[in-house]
Amino acid sequence: MKLSISHTTTYTYDAPVQYGLQKMRLTPVSDRHQTVLNWNLAIEGGTSELTCIDQYQNHCTLVQIDSGATRVSLTASGEVETHSSDGILGKIYGSAPLWHFKQTTDRTKAGSGIAELSRMISTSTGDLGELHALSNTILEAVPYRNGATTVTTTAEEALHLAGGVCQDHAQIFIAAVRHAEIPARYVSGYLMMDDRIDQDASHAWAEVHIDGLGWVAFDVSNGISPDERYVRLATGRDSIDAAPVTGLQLGQARETMDVSLQIQQ
Amino acid sequence: MDTKPIHFDEMLAAEGSVRAPYHAYEAWFSKQNPSRLKAKSKDAEAFFRRTGITFNVYGKEAAQERLIPFDLIPRIISSREWTKLAKGIEQRVRAINMFLYDIYHRQEILRAGIIPTDLIAKNDAFLPQMIGLTPPGDVYTHIVGTDIVRTGEDDFYVLEDNARTPSGVSYMLENRETMLQMFPELFSQNRVKPVSDYPKNLRKSLAACAPPNCTGKPTVAILTPGIHNSAYFEHSFLADQMGVELVEGHDLRVVDGHIAMRTTKGHKQIDVLYRRVDDDYLDPLNFRPDSMLGVPGIMDVYRAGNITITNAPGTGIADDKAIYSYIPDIVEFYTGEKAILRNVETYRCAEPDALKYVLDNLAELVVKEVHGSGGYGMLVGPAASKKELADFEQKLRSNPANYIAQPTLSLSTVPIFVKKGLSPRHVDLRPFVLVSPNGIEITPGGLTRVALQEGSLVVNSSQGGGTKDTWVLEE
Numbered sequence: 001m002k003l004s005i006s007h008t009t010t011y012t013y014d015a016p017v018q019y020g021l022q023k024m025r026l027t028p029v030s031d032r033h034q035t036v037l038n039w040n041l042a043i044e045g046g047t048s049e050l051t052c053i054d055q056y057q058n059h060c061t062l063v064q065i066d067s068g069a070t071r072v073s074l075t076a077s078g079e080v081e082t083h084s085s086d087g088i089l090g091k092i093y094g095s096a097p098l099w100h101f102k103q104t105t106d107r108t109k110a111g112s113g114i115a116e117l118s119r120m121i122s123t124s125t126g127d128l129g130e131l132h133a134l135s136n137t138i139l140e141a142v143p144y145r146n147g148a149t150t151v152t153t154t155a156e157e158a159l160h161l162a163g164g165v166c167q168d169h170a171q172i173f174i175a176a177v178r179h180a181e182i183p184a185r186y187v188s189g190y191l192m193m194d195d196r197i198d199q200d201a202s203h204a205w206a207e208v209h210i211d212g213l214g215w216v217a218f219d220v221s222n223g224i225s226p227d228e229r230y231v232r233l234a235t236g237r238d239s240i241d242a243a244p245v246t247g248l249q250l251g252q253a254r255e256t257m258d259v260s261l262q263i264q265q
Numbered sequence: 266m267d268t269k270p271i272h273f274d275e276m277l278a279a280e281g282s283v284r285a286p287y288h289a290y291e292a293w294f295s296k297q298n299p300s301r302l303k304a305k306s307k308d309a310e311a312f313f314r315r316t317g318i319t320f321n322v323y324g325k326e327a328a329q330e331r332l333i334p335f336d337l338i339p340r341i342i343s344s345r346e347w348t349k350l351a352k353g354i355e356q357r358v359r360a361i362n363m364f365l366y367d368i369y370h371r372q373e374i375l376r377a378g379i380i381p382t383d384l385i386a387k388n389d390a391f392l393p394q395m396i397g398l399t400p401p402g403d404v405y406t407h408i409v410g411t412d413i414v415r416t417g418e419d420d421f422y423v424l425e426d427n428a429r430t431p432s433g434v435s436y437m438l439e440n441r442e443t444m445l446q447m448f449p450e451l452f453s454q455n456r457v458k459p460v461s462d463y464p465k466n467l468r469k470s471l472a473a474c475a476p477p478n479c480t481g482k483p484t485v486a487i488l489t490p491g492i493h494n495s496a497y498f499e500h501s502f503l504a505d506q507m508g509v510e511l512v513e514g515h516d517l518r519v520v521d522g523h524i525a526m527r528t529t530k531g532h533k534q535i536d537v538l539y540r541r542v543d544d545d546y547l548d549p550l551n552f553r554p555d556s557m558l559g560v561p562g563i564m565d566v567y568r569a570g571n572i573t574i575t576n577a578p579g580t581g582i583a584d585d586k587a588i589y590s591y592i593p594d595i596v597e598f599y600t601g602e603k604a605i606l607r608n609v610e611t612y613r614c615a616e617p618d619a620l621k622y623v624l625d626n627l628a629e630l631v632v633k634e635v636h637g638s639g640g641y642g643m644l645v646g647p648a649a650s651k652k653e654l655a656d657f658e659q660k661l662r663s664n665p666a667n668y669i670a671q672p673t674l675s676l677s678t679v680p681i682f683v684k685k686g687l688s689p690r691h692v693d694l695r696p697f698v699l700v701s702p703n704g705i706e707i708t709p710g711g712l713t714r715v716a717l718q719e720g721s722l723v724v725n726s727s728q729g730g731g732t733k734d735t736w737v738l739e740e
Contacts, residue, residue, distance in 0.1 A: 019518060021550055021562050050522035052568035055396035062565045064519055095397030097372055099386045237393070248550045248561050 001228040006077040008260045009245055013070045013253040020065035020249025025234035026076035027059035033085050039078035045069040057094040058234040080231050087225025091214035101183035107238040108175040111156035121180035126210030135220045138172050144221055166204040167239045169220035173206045183209035188242040190231040192263040199261040202244055273417045273677040274689050286341040289455050305447050309335050312443050334731035336681040340713040347737045351707050353606035354411050358698050361428050361583050363599035365405035369395045379594050392579030394564055400577050401474050402702025407575040409698040415677040422607045428583040433712040434697045435499040440734040456739035458709035464506035471537045473701035477570040483536035486510045490542050490558045500541050517560045523571045524563055537573045544578045586635045586669045587613050615666035623670040627654050630670040647673055691716045693724050709737035
């Protein structure tokens, strides 16, 4: 499936920015699931300083906000051909070893709730049936609800709040899977919802390493393994590592963010 | 003294004779008028006050800035002793750099089962942001200060590798400078290898680590956390001696994809940054967002090949005291050679059998935190009170993996100058090593730290230790 994507993130500041950086992980890479046909980053109100590849092979672009700017907009756009892979990325490994994806992070630390969920997993080799069951249980316990959580909410917190968004679902799933000693990672990317061109937001899901299969993707929020409507952008241990944009600015200016995302065939 | 010293004294042998490296010095010393030496000792203190050599002690507000006491009796090492030591240190430093490269790439040493994976995987000092990054020349630890102790004529042990951020080199340089000023005649009677080239060599070594995208002559700078850091004097001293800029995080920013410092003529690109800021605080964009000490985005600039950070972030994993216990295996794994220098026997309290032994023998052991340094948070069993032992037992039981234990070594002594003449005190030695893609260079000697209290084994300056000039004699 050929997907045409245009994704604009706009930051507005209530005072001129003296010095600020935005790190973009907004460049998809070709893999078994997807072939990037063309891709472009356009920056208004800022300058691209450099590109680099991080420890998870994400392609990053470091942007400096123009001095005195009150608005910076980052547009990633292009075309990606996706392939039907039944959510199986396979045995493709970067520099980060598998054991690294078994380690908890601040956002994916298991508390009593996650530990309880994790009991649904009986084997550390990863069983597709058990993992799908876990995914369904999480969605039942934590229905999709905007505003219940924030970007910094941890997996355990989201579980107790009993409501959350894709980031929370992915992190709860990852935390529970890791607690069962199975490698798991966070994926940020795009999902084309069939009924619309203007999408609400970028998406997030999880990948689990299953013996014999390699990396397999699970979208807890939608109760499925990702198909051709999904585009992978970045991966990491949690939502910090794989955030599409991470920013920092010096000074007093307060930042508000607005996202516009169009995906169509 | 009534009883014969059971410790190996490096100057005076047990039978009352003077050891060979000290012959010329002793001949000179025995002719000195003690009151003149006492006056010289005062001169030395005044000299240190003038040059501003002080250090800050954490947690002691009243005495924030202190002089590290200097003792005027040099510690003397023969050429033969030094050759063996230097060979052993070089081998160890080479292996540590190969280990660090491996840990952040294919982890062959874990696959081979030499080190348990969990020791790396669950280690806070393992820095994921370094995975897959290859620094120029595969060098991670550019500036090393290997702590060596001696227990006998030919018995040298490595106590710590200090691959992360060794400090104290300024004392090595100032101690020599002081000795040269106070006793110039000694340096014509003894052929002592010079140390004064260190700043020049450091600068050359750092410049040789320039990143792939540096064109032209590399610019070196030192990044300091600022005047409140305990080693601020050393940061400014080294910058001054090397003729490079001393900068703080707020002086730096990303310019044209590089890190640049503010100067009167605009921004100037930095190619090699000798940073004395800890990993966690180095880059608020990529590590701790609340850090005001670091440089936002520097890790991205580093990954893009536009700057070299020395020592490399993530190097601290080699200083972990549980990893230390594997260094002989590490040396053998990467170099195919047996380790020349010995390790102190180390009990990893994470292992149940070891923990049991440690708890049963606490009063005889030295217990250290795996990530500790500077003598903080450690227990010296033989010197501890019943209550201290009991408190430490609690700590050990609640978090055993946080500790290792070692037997109390009978450290060698070198005399210090006291009212009644000479009196033996325990010492250690920290030679300073420079590593660049061009090779490994060790300054002859290093910093000798000396416990000033009789019988004490704690030489750390933060715990009341002093220093001595350290001589390595020419052949």
